[in-house]
Amino acid sequence: MKFLGDYHTHTVASDGQSTLEENVRAAKAAGLEEIVVSDHGFWSILANMTAKKFEREQAFIRGEKDVRVLQGIESNLLNTAGDIDTPDEYIRRLDVLTVGFHRYVKPRFMFSKFIFTNGFCSTRAKRALVSVNTDAYVRALDKYPVDIVAHLNHKAPVNARPIFDKARETGAYVELNAKHLDAFLPLLQDAVESGVNFIVGSDAHKARDIGKFDEIEKFIVDNKIPRERVFGIDGNKPTFKDKTNWRRNV
Numbered sequence: 001m002k003f004l005g006d007y008h009t010h011t012v013a014s015d016g017q018s019t020l021e022e023n024v025r026a027a028k029a030a031g032l033e034e035i036v037v038s039d040h041g042f043w044s045i046l047a048n049m050t051a052k053k054f055e056r057e058q059a060f061i062r063g064e065k066d067v068r069v070l071q072g073i074e075s076n077l078l079n080t081a082g083d084i085d086t087p088d089e090y091i092r093r094l095d096v097l098t099v100g101f102h103r104y105v106k107p108r109f110m111f112s113k114f115i116f117t118n119g120f121c122s123t124r125a126k127r128a129l130v131s132v133n134t135d136a137y138v139r140a141l142d143k144y145p146v147d148i149v150a151h152l153n154h155k156a157p158v159n160a161r162p163i164f165d166k167a168r169e170t171g172a173y174v175e176l177n178a179k180h181l182d183a184f185l186p187l188l189q190d191a192v193e194s195g196v197n198f199i200v201g202s203d204a205h206k207a208r209d210i211g212k213f214d215e216i217e218k219f220i221v222d223n224k225i226p227r228e229r230v231f232g233i234d235g236n237k238p239t240f241k242d243k244t245n246w247r248r249n250v
C-alpha cells in the first residue's frame with residue numbers, strides 16, 4: 001500500500017511538539033507528497049489557533065516547495081447546533097476544514113452538557129447523548145464546507161449511519177485516524193455500506209509520527225475496506241472543497 005499524504009498533523013502552534021518545518025522534513029523522508037497541517041481550533045483551551053499563528057502558517061505554506069502543505073484547522077464541534085470554532089473568514093481561507101469532538105475547549109463550552117458529559121462522564125451517561133451527538137455532526141456537515149470528519153466515535157458516541165449518509169451527500173471524507181481506530185471499528189460496517197469515502201491521518205503530534213500508517217494499513221486489509229474508497233493511498237489523491245466564496249445559508 002503506497003501512502004501519498006498525511007491528512008492530519010499537528011505542530012507547536014497547537015499541542016504538537018515539532019515545528020511545521022520539522023514535520024515537512026519528516027514527510028519528505030517518509031516519501032509523502034503532501035500533508036495537511038491541522039492544528040486545533042480557535043476556542044481550544046490550551047494552544048488554540050490565533051490570527052497570528054494562522055498568518056505564520058499561511059506564509060510558511062506559500063514558501064514551501066519540497067512537500068505540498070495544505071492548511072487545515074481541526075475545528076472543535078462546540079454544541080448540539082453543530083457550531084464549530086473556526087470563524088467564517090478563516091474557513092474561506094482554508095484548504096482543508098476538519099471537524100472533531102474535543103473536550104478541552106473554552107469554559108463557556110466545556111461546562112455545557114454536550115462537552116462535559118461526552119468529555120468527562122461515564123459511558124452510561126454518554127450513551128444517553130448518542131442521538132444528540134449524531135445530530136450535532138449532521139448539522140455541522142450541513143452548515144459548513146467540512147472536508148474531513150476526524151476520529152468519529154472517540155469520546156462522543158454516535159449513531160454513525162446518518163453522519164455517513166450526510167458526509168457522502170456533502171462530499172466529506174471520514175477519517176481513518178491512526179490513533180483512534182478502536183473507536184471507529186464499531187462504525188465500520190455502516191461506513192462501508194453507506195458508500196462514504198475515507199481518508200488517512202496519523203494525527204501526529206511529533207514529526208517522527210508523520211506518515212506512520214502501519215496500523216491503518218493493517219486495519220484496511222484486515223477489515224477489507226474497499227481500497228478505491230480510501231483517499232491518500234494507491235494514487236487516490238483527495239480533493240478538498242474550494243471555500244473561497246463560501247457563505248452561510250442561514
Ligand SMILES: [Zn+2]
Nearest residue numbers: 074100150151
Ligand atoms: Zn482530534
Ligand SMILES: [Zn+2]
Nearest residue numbers: 008010074203
Ligand atoms: Zn488531531
